[in-house]
Amino acid sequence: MNVEFLEALQDLEREKNISKEILIEAIEAALISAYKKNFGSLQNVRVHIDRASGEFKVYSRKTVVEKTNDSRLEISLEEAKQIDRRYQLEDIIEFEETPRNFGRIAAQTAKQVVVQRIREAERGMIYEEFSNREGDIVTGIVQRMENKNIYVDLGRVEALLAPSEQMQGESYRHGERIKAYIVEVKKTTKGPQVMISRTHPGLLKRLFELEVPEIHDGTVELKAASREAGARSKIAVYSRDENVDPVGACVGPKGMRVQAIVTELRGEKIDIVKWNEDPARFVANALSPAKVISVDIIEEEKVARVIVPDYQLSLAIGKEGQNARLAAKLTGWKIDIKSESQAKTLQILPATYEGQGEYEDYIYDDYDYEQGTEEPQDNYDETYDENYDYEESYEDLEQAEYEDVAEEQYDENDVHSEDYTVEDDQKS
Template sequence: MSTEFLDALKDLVKEKGITVEVLLEAIEAALLSAYKRNFGSLQNAKVYIDRETGECKVFAQRTVVEHVEDPRLEIAVEEAKTIDPRYEIEDMVETEVTPKNFGRIAAQTAKQVVVQRIREAERNIIYEEFANRDGDIINGIVQRIEQKNVFIELGKTEAILTPTEQMPGESYNQGTRIKAYIVEVRKTTKGPQIFVSRTHPGLLKRLFELEVPELQEGVVELKSVAREAGHRSKIAVYSRDENVDPVGACVGPKGMRVQTIVNELNGEKIDIIKWDNDPSKFIASSLSPAKVVAVEVWEDEKIARVIVPDYQLSLAIGKEGQNARLAAKLTGWKIDIKSESQMAELYPEYEDLFAEEFME
């Protein structure tokens, strides 16, 4: 190795974020293994690379002892003192034992170590880039599909969309641009593995944040999300500014903002609900598009009874209970939905009271 090699290393590591010293120490360790493998595996040795010239030398290390039992590991105190009178028992004596053809081995080994360490550095850089992006959104291109796993190209790395995180009925074609939500970043020997989702409620939240400036600015807050991916979702939004309509901000002019998200999610229906600190009002809104007559709440148990007109019962419950299920997820309350007729049957003695109270 030479000064040109050291200069090349310095230029290289600037780009990769590795220090020259760390790289040289790794080369020295690899050269020591190569030396022991080829020349003397039973002796203590040390490899040193001159930081100025790049010259590589091997030194045998022997302990100063009174009586030598193994000359490969020990040196008599009398002999050590002929080298340097200051040597004492248990000191370490280093003697250069660099083989004649060690330069060729050194060059090959150094090249291998540098390539390996650069790969590791690149992997670490990519990992660090994505390690703190859990819960973020990525925009990539479908690269390939293997065993139902979709691999999404992200420049220097790729993300994995597993079958369980894919939206029902959604097809993925090579070369198609796609957005997904980062659920986990793992560090492996082959580099970072980035797992993404198209079904996670967080994807819906991030998509709205991308499309709605009021959310980015903090004027409008997205309070909660309930999602059944590929079918229907509900979001609850709140405005810190009484002059800003949170629902209108998310819908956008002529519905353009929400329509962009619906298109990205292949037609998934999205209900945008105004969040309210009053549980009764929030629960009533969460069952949209159904109209609610009244809401009774038991705050300690977080249970609510909702009364709807007879003709609104099926709409409030939704197909296979979907609307009621999403409303419960959105609010965090257990919701029992009854029609006015059902209430009258359950409480006949209060039929007039219910009629008077709930029909106002």
């Protein structure tokens, strides 16, 4: 019996992925319960199972006291000294009391307790596994839908995708494989409950980590992300290696890397911009694809006052304010956008960041990928032109004419001098 018993424990260990020691402890607890139930004992007992032979024994435990009140739980110091002179008050003495037919009775009584303990051990292991994966991405299969809640099979446990965590307009079909972000793991009476999300900005970060090797190995760092799930997102990236273009690494050859993420997010548009430690430059980058004339940082109010050309105002604000809203979330600054004519009317002078000439050197590095955009013209370098913008909404000729006019207006108002640079402005 003992050999078969140990073999059965080993089989359970392999099948349930539960430690053999946990199973033995559960069986010991079950045997204690069985002993007390079948033999009507109120004693303090301990059951020990030999890990090598599989033999088990029952011990009653008594505390050494000066004078006994209950012989089932206590033993006098005088009696204890007769057993061993080294015993002192409050010591515990064990007496073996294994019944002859205890094995058969215990097997019948302890079965349910053992099964329950195994279930609890399984739930505990699942909880530990997924609680350590909070903030990670998982892949699951859609199982069913109940009251707008989507249940996703993650293998060992079912995860809950609540309505508030579902992307707007996204439908889920039975058997469909989806990726989701683990938001929280709760302990419940029915076992661990895993809460997942398809709208969390963390999902976007984890997807880029999966698709972009440079982010995974730490060469490129994803500094910030803002997202309106199902519509548009912005991420800010930074390269620790000056020879690696962070935006190009995220876009991938012919947009393959970002295309895979857009497909997973059901066509959600993604803006990839460069992060900069200078708040003014970072705000200007975050408003891509709009061009910025100047950014004035007001530290006390945590406000960035941005001036853009008149024809870029609607692009900077975005549909229903979406572009400006995402840029504010991305940078952590409140953004106040004014057109050039409004700035002149209010006599707001450009400060902190001066655009146009120097602006073009880096703002066009920002690449905006949209699913379904038309292919660029024949003269566009297929390898990846850093000065190409899919969302440019004005003709080159009109831009050139506007810049000529803008430069004349700036000279007349003495706003910029020929030697004006960003560094001079920061010193002032």
